[in-house]
Amino acid sequence: MTSSVARRPHLHWGAGGAPAPVAERDDDGYADLRSYAAIGDGRTVALIARDGRIDWLPLPEMDGAPVFGALLDADNGGCIELCPVGPFTVERRYVEHTNVLATTFTTESGSVRVTDALNSGIAGRLPWSELARRIEGLTGSVRLRAAVRPGTCLNTVAPWVHQTTHGPVLRVDGVTLAVRTIAEDDVRVGDRRIDVDFTTTPGSRQLLGVVATEREPLFLPPAAAVDAGVDRTIDNWVAWMGAFSWDGPWDTAVRRSTLLLKQLIHAASGSMVAAATSSLPESPAGGKNWDYRYAWVRDSAYALTALFRFGLREETHGAISWLLSTIRRHGPEPQVVYSLDGRLVPAAEHRDVPGWRGIGPVVSGNQAAAQLQLGVFGDLFAIVSLYVENGNVLDAETGRLLAQVADLTCDRWQAKDSGMWELPEARHYTTSKLGAWMALTKAVELADAGQIPGDDARWRSEAARIRSWVEEHCWSAERGAYVWYPGSDQLDASIVLHAISGFDRGERMSSTLDALRADLGAGPHLYRYSGADKEEGVFLACSFWMVSALTLCGRVDEARDLMDELMSAANDVGLLAEMLDPATGDFLGNLPQALSHLALVNAAITVSEAG
Template sequence: MLEALEPKRSGGFLPLEHYAAIGEGRSVALVGADGSIDWWCPPDMDSPPLFNRLHDADGGRFSLTPVQPFSIERRYRKDSNVLETTFVTETGKARVTESINSGAGGRLPWCEVARRIEGLSGQVEFEVVIRPICAQGKVRRVNHPNAAIRYIGDLTTTFCHPDEVSIVDDTDQQTTAHYRAEAGSRACIAYLVADKAPLAIPALSEIDDRIDFSDDEWQRWTEKLSYDGPFKSDFIRCALSLKFLLYSKTGAIAAAATSGLPERIGGDKNYDYRYAWVRDAAYTIKAFLRAGALSEAIAAFGWLIRTIDEDGPAPSVVYTLSGGEVPDERVIEVPGYKGSTPVRTGNRAKNQVQLSCYGDLLETASLFAEMGHVLDPSTARLIQRLADQVVDRWQEKDSGLWELEELQHHTFSKVGCWLALDRAARLARHGHIDGDADRWVVESDKIRDWIDTHCWSETKKAYTFYAGTEKLDAALLLTTRFGFEHEGRLAATRNAIQQELAVGPLVYRYSGASGEEGAFVACSCWLVEAFAFLGEVDQAERMLEDLLVPLGNNFGVLCEQIDPQTGAGLGNLPQGLSHLTLLHAIFSLQENR
């Protein structure tokens, strides 16, 4: 993990890997290495951005930056998501500790970004810039009797600061201030946001104290994690980053905290990931269950089951964080990160069919039951209904795991259907659900035979991307944990994928993807898993060590993808799938020893 650097902007943008995250279970802010908060969507992760400098070099931000040239040393506090950055200039050193604060009862009724500035030696002169944006309408500043207020759409906001922070410019659009940190000095500044509600103006001392309270809460959560194996520090940081994406209001799990960041610089694959995919939610629930984070797993599983049951009859691919229908995709008129347009919000995956979701759901239910928990009658009926749907639907074409527009008989989708029926039969035979287990087993055997007949390439000695092609799909690495291996076919498939799609420890999603995007972090983790589950654990451990080198080119927050040539991060962040697959890769070593 990065610990020190001299931040440099190019065309007004920082590298994506030079951001850290802070959050409180409702919203996530991205803090650049130069002290600029360039992304924050209060009050909720899927709200319009208040700070959007990731999309527009001249866009919204809350920056706290030395006026002199500087370098930084950065880390999260131990076992915490409270961030510390030490700024080093020719004249002194100062530390900034920041958090989106929680309160004694959990999340606060308002959003509170708090930034503590401590002088360590000499003097460091900081410039503070607060430039919020309004997605619809204008920003309006009002001198209220108790505070200087900006009304931004439905939001009521204010900048809290001590007298030592001198305001040099204050308009509707921007506040500019200066603060000099000297050895032994300490000041706290904060930005407060209320949504359609009265705005509390707490004392700065209370806000400052809540930074340490939030730190204590993060540490208490980390203490509950049950993992005690190899790569433990990587495991804990990964789990903490994944926790950012658990939306505490409902239990939904966001795929990422950002939208519109490019999978290739200058490319057009710039999607909004601030929604809850069934696939990602299921994978994350399994990761939380294995990590011992039971309350998070239960909350997420309950949300997933309720949402699908109410949606019916068949599950959608993706939902909003409140469990509703995802908005139609539309383009936001912004310059885009390093000129990468169009920047999209909403997501077209809402209208797709992705049959592998059935396997994700039923495997999660099976793991839940195997770990000693109880499926209530409503959940058991839903699981039975979904299994019966698989019997009727597995021969359909779909968009596949990668949500491609051309419908195909995707191999991974068929394996997902096999997995769903295999786990449904297991649940029924152990008394967790009703249903015709024998019928499900017969149908699962038919699916396996169909896959072997239509999706195996003798030329490649591998299962292919979909029936009738010679292309490969790295998602098939994931099937090694499902128990689908027979006749050495998954081992052969793994070898073919490694040969064709891997660049060192990094793996592209499918044949031809290298011309469209970076290597996919999740696929790189699945390759490690594939070696572990197929009996080569020592090799898997060596591969994970190699993979952690490019994955460590950041401040503990993983992007969706990495450019193998430059090591640059690509795509949205923090990316849930990247973090949870790294957790599972670490688990796979312990599981298969």
């Protein structure tokens, strides 16, 4: 059964996306990481390859079990397939001002548009997960094949089909899924999958929908309601973007990054996930694979800078409320990272699956939670200070908590830590000390503003002591740069964050920027630290941080030129990973990566405000 097309989505023509043959997957069935687009609903994120296959979709939450996880296990991970039968070319765009993806497949016999959405409801996110894949015939006739194939959740469970009086459902441990289609006679049920065939004609509309719940009854919306949810979801995204205020350079990239960041905000708690995926390799040689489906305090600090600038109120209050309540729950000393619902992050465990293109390990959990990272003290105070600077007031309990944390900072700053890069060897990293300096500097400002109680004399004294220590021990006249840690001649790109923090925007920092670009640079990009070029790709956030640092050191023209060069880093739909190979442009690491998009957005803001 088909129906006529009621509306044509307004497509956003971004940086690329002209019709092109789809690159074949490798022999093991893995797609290139640059081929993925992301859609999200505030609960979870789906990754869709250019060939129309969804290879990653945890359910019901983004940190939950990867019910569809072929991204890390092509054989047993599970996926949702939808593509024409036979050769085709692809053109895709996000519907303008939304996180709804429209893909046009063209074959010898005709063309068809697939519009993908993780649907939202009338009052916000739905209480169940609802994936809608609208299929619209454009020209000629196109045959498509679809399959809903749940996987083994990293080889921990076995999916099965259960027949009910309302039709078949798929069960994967505690997750129950159902497929919704308009043409029921095209559906075939297997023992672990449901397959559907479609044939389009000009003006036809069909649907592949998937609804899911976990350990609760499954609501079965009619197929027409799932299809109508696509239009409602488009309208909801457009309404959200209506509150977005930006009139500056690199408009397309800033808006797309903001929409991708919104996907990474966990609607139920207000926390921001670092990335939507786990265990994508930072190095083709393997070994540097991490689970990033948790909330880093650092990311929240950078996110609030952008969200306040764009006039987005609910997200800013939600983020700081989540963070402060979570620290009170486990504190007073802040952890580096928490789960999205505010629990402590479990230790990392290796899973017995191959990983993307066989590059392991595949990991659940993260070891960073157990580390001391002094930078987290600065991140926390940066968040709170920004909240107050934007006209808000702290409650008394938060004020007392922050006074405790400031006192802890005074005690802890002289300790060795793992640094921002979460390294196994504890050292006196320069930027860690500067994180403590920033915390105490902001604490003094908050005390002066009457926002936190206590005598700030100690905080002033220790902040001055940290500054003197860094200037004496961490500056190398021979290198003309702040070094990674005292006694070393190596460099660390994260020092650029302390042009942004205001520690140094003078000659020493400007000289350090030159040294970083000379020693750690690869084209417009930067590696994280000395020697990283032998271990991993360039770190995209560092590249955009350099733009901000150049601007704040008065080198605005250089910053603009660099920012223009960096615009080629994203893929055809504006998505950024954690890293890339500077020789090939191939993505490395987890994606979409919040830190990369946050650094892009904040660089654009910094340059714009410089005039």
